Amino acid sequence: MLTCIPFSFIENDGNIKDILLAAWITGASGAILLLNSRRGISNELNKRDGYLIVVLGWLSMSLFGTLPYLITGAIPNFTDAFFETLAGYSTTGASILTDIEAVDKSILFWRSLTQWIGGMGIIVLTVAVLPILGVGGMQLFVAEAPGISPDKLQPRIKETAKRLWYIYLGLTVTETLALWTSGMTFFDAINHGLTTMATGGFSTHNDSIAAFSSPLIQYIIIFFMFLAGTNFTMAYFGLHGQFLKVLKNEEFRFYLLFTLLVSLVVGFVIYGLGNETMEKSFRDGAFQVVSIITTTGYVSHDYTAWTPFVTVLFFILMFVGASAGSTAGGVKIVRHILLIRNSILELKRQVHPSAIIPVRFNGKTVSQEIIYNILAFIMIYILIFALGSIAMAMMGVDFMTAVGSVATSLGNIGPGIGSVGPVDNFAHLPDGGKWLLTFLMLLGRLELFTVLILFTPYFWRKN
Amino acid sequence: MLTCIPFSFIENDGNIKDILLAAWITGASGAILLLNSRRGISNELNKRDGYLIVVLGWLSMSLFGTLPYLITGAIPNFTDAFFETLAGYSTTGASILTDIEAVDKSILFWRSLTQWIGGMGIIVLTVAVLPILGVGGMQLFVAEAPGISPDKLQPRIKETAKRLWYIYLGLTVTETLALWTSGMTFFDAINHGLTTMATGGFSTHNDSIAAFSSPLIQYIIIFFMFLAGTNFTMAYFGLHGQFLKVLKNEEFRFYLLFTLLVSLVVGFVIYGLGNETMEKSFRDGAFQVVSIITTTGYVSHDYTAWTPFVTVLFFILMFVGASAGSTAGGVKIVRHILLIRNSILELKRQVHPSAIIPVRFNGKTVSQEIIYNILAFIMIYILIFALGSIAMAMMGVDFMTAVGSVATSLGNIGPGIGSVGPVDNFAHLPDGGKWLLTFLMLLGRLELFTVLILFTPYFWRKN
Numbered sequence: 001m002l003t004c005i006p007f008s009f010i011e012n013d014g015n016i017k018d019i020l021l022a023a024w025i026t027g028a029s030g031a032i033l034l035l036n037s038r039r040g041i042s043n044e045l046n047k048r049d050g051y052l053i054v055v056l057g058w059l060s061m062s063l064f065g066t067l068p069y070l071i072t073g074a075i076p077n078f079t080d081a082f083f084e085t086l087a088g089y090s091t092t093g094a095s096i097l098t099d100i101e102a103v104d105k106s107i108l109f110w111r112s113l114t115q116w117i118g119g120m121g122i123i124v125l126t127v128a129v130l131p132i133l134g135v136g137g138m139q140l141f142v143a144e145a146p147g148i149s150p151d152k153l154q155p156r157i158k159e160t161a162k163r164l165w166y167i168y169l170g171l172t173v174t175e176t177l178a179l180w181t182s183g184m185t186f187f188d189a190i191n192h193g194l195t196t197m198a199t200g201g202f203s204t205h206n207d208s209i210a211a212f213s214s215p216l217i218q219y220i221i222i223f224f225m226f227l228a229g230t231n232f233t234m235a236y237f238g239l240h241g242q243f244l245k246v247l248k249n250e251e252f253r254f255y256l257l258f259t260l261l262v263s264l265v266v267g268f269v270i271y272g273l274g275n276e277t278m279e280k281s282f283r284d285g286a287f288q289v290v291s292i293i294t295t296t297g298y299v300s301h302d303y304t305a306w307t308p309f310v311t312v313l314f315f316i317l318m319f320v321g322a323s324a325g326s327t328a329g330g331v332k333i334v335r336h337i338l339l340i341r342n343s344i345l346e347l348k349r350q351v352h353p354s355a356i357i358p359v360r361f362n363g364k365t366v367s368q369e370i371i372y373n374i375l376a377f378i379m380i381y382i383l384i385f386a387l388g389s390i391a392m393a394m395m396g397v398d399f400m401t402a403v404g405s406v407a408t409s410l411g412n413i414g415p416g417i418g419s420v421g422p423v424d425n426f427a428h429l430p431d432g433g434k435w436l437l438t439f440l441m442l443l444g445r446l447e448l449f450t451v452l453i454l455f456t457p458y459f460w461r462k463n
Numbered sequence: 464m465l466t467c468i469p470f471s472f473i474e475n476d477g478n479i480k481d482i483l484l485a486a487w488i489t490g491a492s493g494a495i496l497l498l499n500s501r502r503g504i505s506n507e508l509n510k511r512d513g514y515l516i517v518v519l520g521w522l523s524m525s526l527f528g529t530l531p532y533l534i535t536g537a538i539p540n541f542t543d544a545f546f547e548t549l550a551g552y553s554t555t556g557a558s559i560l561t562d563i564e565a566v567d568k569s570i571l572f573w574r575s576l577t578q579w580i581g582g583m584g585i586i587v588l589t590v591a592v593l594p595i596l597g598v599g600g601m602q603l604f605v606a607e608a609p610g611i612s613p614d615k616l617q618p619r620i621k622e623t624a625k626r627l628w629y630i631y632l633g634l635t636v637t638e639t640l641a642l643w644t645s646g647m648t649f650f651d652a653i654n655h656g657l658t659t660m661a662t663g664g665f666s667t668h669n670d671s672i673a674a675f676s677s678p679l680i681q682y683i684i685i686f687f688m689f690l691a692g693t694n695f696t697m698a699y700f701g702l703h704g705q706f707l708k709v710l711k712n713e714e715f716r717f718y719l720l721f722t723l724l725v726s727l728v729v730g731f732v733i734y735g736l737g738n739e740t741m742e743k744s745f746r747d748g749a750f751q752v753v754s755i756i757t758t759t760g761y762v763s764h765d766y767t768a769w770t771p772f773v774t775v776l777f778f779i780l781m782f783v784g785a786s787a788g789s790t791a792g793g794v795k796i797v798r799h800i801l802l803i804r805n806s807i808l809e810l811k812r813q814v815h816p817s818a819i820i821p822v823r824f825n826g827k828t829v830s831q832e833i834i835y836n837i838l839a840f841i842m843i844y845i846l847i848f849a850l851g852s853i854a855m856a857m858m859g860v861d862f863m864t865a866v867g868s869v870a871t872s873l874g875n876i877g878p879g880i881g882s883v884g885p886v887d888n889f890a891h892l893p894d895g896g897k898w899l900l901t902f903l904m905l906l907g908r909l910e911l912f913t914v915l916i917l918f919t920p921y922f923w924r925k926n
Contacts, residue, residue, distance in 0.1 A: 048814070133813065312856035312865050316849045339842050346839035348921040350596065350912060351511070368835075375838040376809035379802050382845060386779045393775035399880070400862060402775050417862070449813060458811040 001026065001068060001110065007187070008106035015072045015106045022067035029064065048459060050133050054125065054450050058442060061121075062086045065114050074107040083426065083434045088114025090445035091122065091327055093201030093297040093414030094405075094437065096427045100206050105187055108204050112191040115200030116172065119327040122198075122445070123168060123232060124161045126325050130447060164232045167239065168327075172197045175224040182216045196224045199327045201297030201414040208299040208422075209287070218283055218300055222290050226259065229294030229322030250362050251334045255293075255323050258333070262317070263289040270306055288314070288422075294322040295329040297414020299422040315417055318407040319381075329412025329444050331381060335374050337361065342371050380448050385410060388440055395430045405429070409440040464489065464531060464573065470650070471569035478535045478569045485530035492527065511922060513596050517588065517913050521905060524584075525549045528577050537570040546889065546897045551577025553908035554585065554790055556664030556760040556877030557868075557900065559890045563669050568650055571667050575654040578663030579635065582790040585661075585908070586631060586695060587624045589788050593910060627695045630702065631790075635660045638687045645679045659687045662790045664760030664877040671762040671885075672750070681746055681763055685753050689722065692757030692785030713825050714797045718756075718786050721796070725780070726752040733769055751777070751885075757785040758792040760877020762885040778880055781870040782844075792875025792907050794844060798837050800824065805834050843911050848873060851903055858893045868892070872903040 001023040008015040065085035069075035075084055080096045087094045088111055097103060103111075176193030180186055188204050195202045205211035209221060227235065234252050237245045246252055267285030271278055287300040292314055304311045321330025342359045349357050358365045388406035393399065397419070404416030405426070415422040426434065443451050453459050464486040471478040528548035532538035538547055543559045550557045551574060560566060566574075639656030643649055651667050658665045668674035672684060690698065697715050700708045709715055730748030734741055750763040755777055767774045784793025805822045812820050821828045851869035856862065860882070867879030868889070878885040889897065906914050916922050 307856075308859070308861045308865065309853070309856040311862050312852050315862070316853055319849070340846070343839045343843045343846070344919070346836060346843075347912060347916050347919045349836075350916055351919075351921045368831075372831075372835070372838075373809060373812075375835075375842065376806045379838065379841065380806045383803070383806070386782070389775050390772070390779055393770075393772040396771070398771045399774050399778070402771065449810060453810045453813055456807070456810045456814075458814045 003113065004068065004106040004110045007109045008104070011105045013104040013106055015068075015104055018071040019068055019106065019110075022064075022071050025067055026064040047133055050129055051450055051453050051459065054129060054446060055442075055454060058089060058121070058446065061117075062089050062442075065089060068107060068110045072104065072107055074103050079431050079434050080427070083438050084111065085114055086438045086441050087414075088112075088200065088202065089118040089121070090412050090441040091115050091118045091198045091200040091295070091329060092409060092412040092441045092445075093195070094409060094416075094420070094426050094441070095202065095414075096425060096434070098425055098427050100204065105204075109187075109191060111202050112194040112200075112204070115198040115202055116194040118445075119198030119200065119228075120165060120168060122327050123164050125446075127161050127164060128158075130450070133450065163236060167232055167235050168197060171224065171227060171235070175220065178220045178224075179217060182220060183214050184212065184217060188212075192221065193224075196221055196296065196298075197228045197327065199225065199228045199294050199296045199322070199329070199412075201291070201295075203298060210300050215279070215283060218287055221298065222283075222287050225290045225294045225296045225298070228296065229290070229326050229328045230255065231323040231325035233325055234323070248362070250337060251323050254337055255333050258320075259290055259293055262293070262313070266306070266310055266313070269310055273306065289317070292317045292413060293320055293328075294326075295411055295413045297408070299415055302421065302423045304417055304421045311417055315404065315407065318411045318413055318416075321411060331378065331411070334361070335378065338366060338371060338374055339378060342375070377448060380452065381410070384440070384443065384448070388436065391436055392433055395433045395436075397429065397433060405433070405437055406440060409437040410444040412441060412444050466576065467531065467569040467573045470572045471567070474568050476567040476569055478531075478567055481534040482531055482569060482573075485527075485534050488530060489527040510596055513592055514913055514916050514922065517592060517909060518905075518917060521552060521584070521909065524580075525552050525905075528552060531570060531573045535567065535570055537566050542894050542897050543890070546901050547574065548577055549901045549904050550877075551575075551663065551665065552581040552584070553875050553904040554578050554581045554661045554663040554758070554792060555872060555875040555904045555908075556658070557872060557879075557883070557889050557904070558665065558877075559888060559897070561888055561890050563667065568667075571654060572650075575657040575663075575665050575667070578661040578665055579657035581908075582661030582663065582691075583628060583631060585790050586627050588909075590624050590627060591621075593913070596913065626699060630695055630698050631660060634687065634690060634698070638683065641683045641687075642680060645683060646677050647675065647680060651675075655684065656687075659684055659759065659761075660691045660790065662688065662691045662757050662759045662785070662792070662875075664754070664758075666761060673763050678742070678746060681750055684761065685746075685750050688753045688757045688759045688761070691759070692753075692789045692791045693718065694786040694788035696788055697786075711825070713800060714786050717800055718796050721783075722753055722756055725756070725776070729769070729773055729776070732773055736769065752780070755780045755876060756783055756791075757789075758874055758876045760871070762878055765884065765886045767880055767884045774880055778867065778870065781874045781876055781879075782848075784874060794841065794874070797824070798841065801829060801834060801837055802841060805838070840911060843915065844873070847903070847906065847911070851899065854899055855896055858896045858899075860892065860896065868896070868900055869903060872900040873907040875904060875907050 001019055004019050005016055008019060062082060062085045065088065066078065066081035069081040069084060070078065075081040075096070083096050093115065100108070172193045175196055176189045179192055180189035184192070191204045203209065209218060212218065230252065234246045234249060263282070263286040266289055267282035270276055270285050271281035276284065284301045288303045291298045303314050319331055320336065321332040322328035324332045324334045338359055338361060345357050345359060349355070359371055360366065385406055388410065389402045392402035392406055397405070400418030401420055404418045405420045408414060408416035408420070419428065420426055426437070464482055467482050468479055471482060525545060525548045528551065529541065529544040532544040532547060533541065538544040546559050556578065563571070635656045638659055639652045642655055643652035647655070654667045666672065672681060675681065693715065697709045697712060726745070726749040729752055730745035733739055733748050734744035739747065747764045751766045754761045766777050782794055783799065784795040785791035787795045787797045801822055801824060808820050808822060812818070822834055823829065848869055851873065852865045855865040855869055860868070863881030864879070864883055867881045868883045871877060871879035871883070882891065883889055889900070
């Protein structure tokens with residue numbers, strides 16, 4: 001929070017005292033908790049501690065994260081402030097702000113920063129926590145990460161997390177500089193740097209990226225969104241010159257080819273509408289496709305205006321998600337690869353019922369437990385989507401808004417379809433709907449199981 | 464086809480010669496195939512023969528089933544005629560007819576009959592063929608059927624199929640008489656008898672069941688739709704007085720309670736709108752809920768006019784389906800029970816990773832292979848729904864029509880949402896869309912795997 005003060009100072013927006021108060025409350029609460037923690041009793045954390053720490057950590061961060069909004073009065077309503085903060089920490093990017101540009105810069109910086117911090121949290125969650133908890137096959141996705149053993153927390157995992165953080169920081173700085181030198185103001189550049197690498201999607205402009213007409217700026221953002229949706233381990237390999245290892249990774253290959261293919265298709269559709277030049281058609285197509293697949297959620301053009309086909313396509317894309325081990329949310333490509341492979345192999349198993357036919361990924365056999373776990377993950381994902389849509393509709397929103405808002409929140413994307421489309425915001429939803437979507441953002445971000453397990457008796461029962 | 468002739472004779476609609484021609488072509492083709500089949504070589508059918516026989520059987524029935532439409536000129540266009548016929552044999556009930564009441568009664572009877580024959584086909588498919596092919600866990604659902612061993616085709620299966628056919632026939636006759644004595648014309652009564660028990664949903668009236676204002680008629684149809692969506696084995700037990708066995712069946716209990724609960728919810732919503740009396744509100748609610756869950760597809764009221772909540776709810780209901788072992792299509796309730804149980808248990812497995820925690824159904828442990836198979840079934844179902852919706856939208860239809868038409872075709876229901884809603888028809892869709900939906904009806908009806916397996920190399924490769 002203190003990093004927002006320079007912006008408040010330069011702009012002289014009178015928020016300095018408010019931000020200091022927010023920071024003091026947060027810091028003091030932390031200090032009280034720290035002093036009262038019984039450190040001496042046990043340093044050993046078990047799996048159950050892990051689930052609780054992750055969920056409560058995200059929730060308490062979001063609770064304290066509302067303070068700058070509430071105290072400065074930028075977002076006076078608690079429901080809205082909590083929605084905006086969790087949309088930040090979960091890197092979703094859905095917003096209740098109706099006029100972003102009217103908000104003080106120091107607060108906008110805080111808004112962008114919540115996403116960046118959320119992204120850092122996801123990196124450590126992916127490499128260090130989820131594999132141990134065995135959530136949704138995450139032990140598999142990071143198996144190639146340098147220095148990671150999926151069995152238990154090792155000292156080297158701390159090293160790995162640090163290394164990936166450096167990459168995250170380095171890419172953020174690089175993008176910021178690239179955007180700045182391409183014509184953005186420094187403030188816009190740093191904010192978009194922070195929210196791109198987190199695949200967050202908060203912008204400092206009401207029109208999101210459509211506010212920047214420079215093609216160069218849009219290409220830079222496309223490139224960094226794509227990077228942010230790549231497994232950070234791949235970025236690590238890339239920086240160490242191990243390009244062959246990157247190109248051999250099946251998830252990366254599929255991610256690259258799928259994004260290219262869908263971008264081209266959408267580009268052709270836009271060009272066919274005849275309102276844009278060929279270059280702009282394919283740029284807009286690529287921008288929106290990459291933005292949705294990586295669950296960033298920036299908007300360079302209203303994608304719901306490009307024929308019903310594109311609307312349906314983008315709605316389905318909300319269920320894709322980018323690579324595991326990136327900051328992207330959603331189902332993630334590796335799970336789709338494994339499930340589609342398994343489904344095809346299930347047909348083979350029908351023909352040869354006595355043969356044991358395992359799923360393979362990156363040249364290795366994937367254990368049946370992991371496939372089972374991923375299948376359950378997807379089932380719960382879809383079940384929550386269905387129940388969430390019904391609940392949203394029960395609060396009076398229309399069909400497309402209901403399914404769109406739930407899909408985009410659960411997938412940590414940002415814009416949806418219907419009245420929460422790319423050029424709309426979430427301000428008009430009923431309070432109950434906002435709370436539901438907030439919960440779905442948290443659920444999606446923490447890979448469902450981490451949160452849901454707290455609602456089962458198995459978790460609370462003494463062994 | 465010959466059974467249509469009495470109606471042609473009574474109405475003197477001039478179709479007798481045309482129907483005779485259609486019947487002669489069908490009969491002659493059958494005779495030629497029969498004479499040319501090399502019966503002597505092998506009487507043993509293997510699994511692969513099973514897949515081919517089922518798919519080609521359904522397709523060739525539908526191909527010849529178009530003849531009465533085409534020759535009489537009731538539906539002159541082949542695409543439309545094939546759509547209508549497969550919507551019959553697959554018991555879907557989607558229609559391209561814009562004015563049903565203008566069609567000759569003999570042809571309407573043929574239309575209803577295709578659904579009833581389709582329903583008979585499904586019964587034998589469920590009890591005798593699919594369990595042996597091991598499709599989508601069907602071996603499990605009929606495990607309780609009298610005289611069935613899921614391992615191989617036994618003489619007793621023929622007996623079982625016959626017994627269930629008698630029940631099917633008996634219920635059809637009973638419903639016809641009930642409807643007739645309640646004020647329907649004999650023609651309407653027999654047609655609705657045929658299409659209720661098949662969970663088909665073809666009506667002889669443009670307004671479907673809304674054409675009959677008598678509450679008694681609507682209650683009778685609700686009751687028989689519910690019966691048609693019940694596992695026929697349960698009906699068998701019920702007729703033999705073994706009510707305890709029926710009430711102990713977990714799928715039946717869930718089916719009953721779920722239908723009651725959702726009917727009540729929708730009834731309250733309708734009553735809350737203030738346009739209908741309490742009795743009519745709950746009757747309409749129950750009618751449409753039972754009609755969609757059982758995948759019948761009759762319409763007593765435009766359900767998309769009852770708030771967006773009900774629209775979303777009915778859209779989700781299209782993915783439920785009624786009981787396995789009934790004539791209903793869709794995913795089916797037993798699969799949902801097993802998957803939801805498995806998903807909850809997966810959370811338990813997270814807490815106790817070394818414990819083996821099987822899913823139980825009707826007091827018995829369900830093998831992991833079956834759960835695996837069902838999970839793959841659902842994955843493929845959803846994947847096909849997503850790809851189908853994209854393909855429909857690609858042909859220019861809007862979002863709600865795209866997702867609605869695909870969901871209703873794949874689930875063998877009939878009406879969808881959007882421009883193929885309960886008071887619309889499928890005539891205005893582009894030809895490509897009609898063919899796609901026709902394929903989806905077949906796919907859904909034959910439990911996906913049976914059809915899809917023919918598209919894999921595993922099927923065609925020599926062992």
